[in-house]
Amino acid sequence: MEDKRQLDTVKAAGLLVALGIIYGDIGTSPLYTLRAIIDDRVVEASLIKGALSCVFWTLTLQTSVKYVFLILRADNRGEGGIFALYALIRRHARWLTVPAIIGGSALLADGIITPPISVSSAIEGLALVYPDIPTVPIVIAILTGLFLVQAFGTSAVGTAFGPIMLVWFSMLAVLGLVQLIQAPSVLAALNPYYAYWLLTEYPGGFWLLGSVFLCTTGAEALYSDMGHCGRANIRVSWVFVKICLLLNYFGQGAWLLSIDGQTLGERIPFYELMPDWFLTVGIGIATAATVIASQALITGSFTLISEAIRLNFWPKVQLRYPSMQKGQLFVPSVNLLLWAGCVGVVLYFQESKNMEAAYGLAITLTMLMTTLLMTYFLYSHRYSPWWVLLFIVVYLSLEGSFLIANLIKFPHGGWVSVLMGLIIAGVMFIWLQAFKIKLRLAEYVRIDQYLEAIKELSRDISMPKYATHLVFMSNAGRQSEIESKIIYSIFQKRPKRADIYWFVHVDTTDDPYTMEYKVNTLAADDCYKVTFRLGFRVEQRINLFFRKVIEDMVRNKEVDITSRYESLNRQNVIGDFRFVVLEKFLSFENDLSIYERFIMNVYFSVKKFTTPEARWFGLDSSSVKIEKVPLVIRPAENVKLKRITS
Incomplete structure (x- = not known):
């Protein structure tokens, strides 16, 4: 209930942060949307009213109704985005993994296309004042600075950007209103008939x-953030944002009516709204706003990757939490990849007009997939079948x-975003398939047998003691089971004598912020299994969490952690803790199909560049033993080996 109240609480600081990191993309669309629709066409009153009508009803149906009113209801304890939505319903049907x-x-x-087109459109506005200004180096420099500040967290970024976006939206409203007063007849475009025509x-x-779709491209990022x-x-x-956007769009429409029968040429409708004396200041504000436009997709990408990791869609890469505030995170590897992709897009397309061809195609697919998942969410949550049917028919038709x-x-240029999407989807698919292959063929044994x-x-004094407390990280979800590889490590791969054996399992829940644990006493003072239930947005600081478990158990007199060496025990010295992490590699003793071998080879090749298991679990490197164990997925059979005698 507390999370629900926080989710539905309006605060001035929250509104400011929302302006800074949520609406950058959709908020700067007036810069290029009408220009893209008109293009080289002759300006006609019917064309302008039809374009404005399409923009108005797209923002209303797509952004306001679908995302702000409906989709935001599908929160996973405050978290949004397509993967958070998937986590809510994935237990109901396996095919939901595909969308x-x-x-x-x-x-x-789309997060790789948005920053270049936003920043480039701003810098090209500066060319109205300084015609010979080199745009590409400036765009790359600005993007580099933007990605550098991500390490400070979205709270710091949003607080800094919020006031600038407040000025930006206010400017949009004022400029549009001034033009609209001069030609109020353009308001007839509110009639959906013009869009139909x-x-x-x-x-x-x-x-x-x-081109109309450009006005709503930031809606998905709105949900993700x-x-x-x-x-x-x-x-x-x-x-507030929608009113400002519509005033500016209709203001641009009013100006366009004044050049009826002409073509745009080199003119940009947005900048034509500005009086000459304000042009330099207006371009400066627009430049700042379009830099901020990149923020929504960047923060949304961080959220997506963190959720994808917990859902086994993405390699385990390092996650950082810049502050204790809920929802704040930074993903260094993704930040670097996004920066490299953005620089590549700028160098390839050079101008924002060329980027418009690559922009929008990928995000349309995302919106369609969100519609499919939301439909299943409504169905599984017992909404009226007629409302569910109406939702899917309307939005599949619209987004289709x-x-x-x-x-x-x-x-x-659309092939660029499609190619990048296919590469990312390929990594997700391979990672999920590899996880399923390992899970299906993992060998578990009952702990009580050993x-x-x-x-x-533990009591064999003829063998040197390996550690006082020996802690194994286990993938076995059942309380009564353990991997056979752990038993092999204890008894055969250098037998490991310890006073107390601990088996630690981490269960990732569909709830984003669960933090629970359970202790199963297998043999008092000898063997315990600890299961952590952590949400998919919780940093896995197992070293810290395990210490908390031990403190609780000592306080409840469930375990004695003092050293069992007589001299140390008399001094109440706490025994040492040593973690063992088993890292798997693909064994040569496998008889795999071509498909499975390809999946596993790619999986292990990519895994070499990801965060090591010990660091991922937040373990202290000084007390961790990494053991390489072969992953025998399907042992080779019917080996034809003939014995001969000399």
């Missing part, structure tokens, strides 16, 4: 949906139309 991977990978690919009667009108700001803060701030219209961008042998080993 989750497609949607997540497409959103990450544009899509059905205007030559090639349907294909303009690909819910954990950073809270649902109530997003809903309240969206009312956007997708078809965006497909014409594929040969003109308890007497463990007790005897």
Whole structure:
């Protein structure tokens, strides 16, 4: 209930952070959306009203109704995003994995396109004042600075960016309102008939949906970043943001009506709203705002990757938590990859106009996949079947139309985002398949069959003591089971004598912030199994958590952790703790199919560059033993070896 109240609490600081990190992408769309729709076409009143009508109803149906009103309801204890939604419903059907991977990978690919197009569009605005300014080096420098500040966390970034975006949206509203007062007739575009006319009667009108879609590309990031700001803060701030956006769009439409019968040429409708004396200041504010536009997708990417790791969709990479505030995280490897991808996009496309061809196609796929998952969420949560049917029919039709219209961008640059999405999806698919292969064929044994042998080993003074407390990290979820490899490590691979044996298992829950543990006493004073239940957003600081478990057990007099060496015991010296982590490698003794061998070879090749198991679990490196054990998935059979006699 406490999380629910926090989620629905509106705070001034939360509203400011929401402006800073949520609306950068969707908030800077007036810079290029109408310009992309008009392009080289002759300006006509019917075209302008049709375009504005499409923009208004897209923002209303797609952003306001679907995301702000409906999708934000599907929170996983305050966390949003396509993977958080998937975690809520994945137990109901296995096929839900497919839309989750497609949607997540497409959103990450879009995160590589958004920063370059946003920043480039701003810097190209500076060219109106300084025609010879070199844009590409400046764009790369700004992007580099933006990715560098991510290490300070989204709270610090949002607090710094929030006031700037407040100025930006206020400027949008004022500039649009001034033009709108001069030509209020453009408000007729609120009538959906004009949108219908544009899509059905205007030559090639349907294909303009690909450009119309640019006005709502940030909606998915809005959902992904819910954990950073809270649902109530997003809903309240969206009312202000939408009014400002619509005033500016309709203001641009009013200006466009003044050039009826002409083409845009080199003119940018957004900057035409500014009086000459304000142009330099306005371009400066726009430049700052478009830099901030990158933030929503960057923070959304961090959230996605952290969730993907817990869901076994992504390699275990290092996660950092810049502050104790809930939802704050930083992923160094993803930050570096995004930066490299953004720089590559800038160098390849050079100008924002060229980037528009690659922009929007990937995020349309994400929105479609979110619709499928949300439909199943509504169905599984007992919503009226008629409402569920209406939801899926409306949004599959709407987003399907956007997708078809965006497909014409594929040969003109859309293939870049599709290729990046396919690479990311490929990694997710391979990681999930490898996890399933290992899980299906892992060999477990009952612990109780070995308890007497463990007790005897513990008391065998003829063998040197390996550690006072020996802690094994285990993948066995059942309380009564343990991996056969751990038994092999204790008894055969250099027998390990210890006073007390501990088996620690980490169970990742679908709830993002669960922090629970359970202790199973296998043999008093000899053997225990500790199971941690941690949410998919909780940092796995097992060293710290395990210490807390020991403190609780000592306080309850469940275990004695003082050394059993007589001289040390008299001094009440605590025994040493040593962790053993088994790292698997692919054994040569396997008879795998070509498909499985490819999956596992790629898995282990990528795993070499990921965070080691000990560091991932947050273990102290000075007290950790890493043991390499072969992963025998399917032993080779029918070995034809013939014995001969000399």
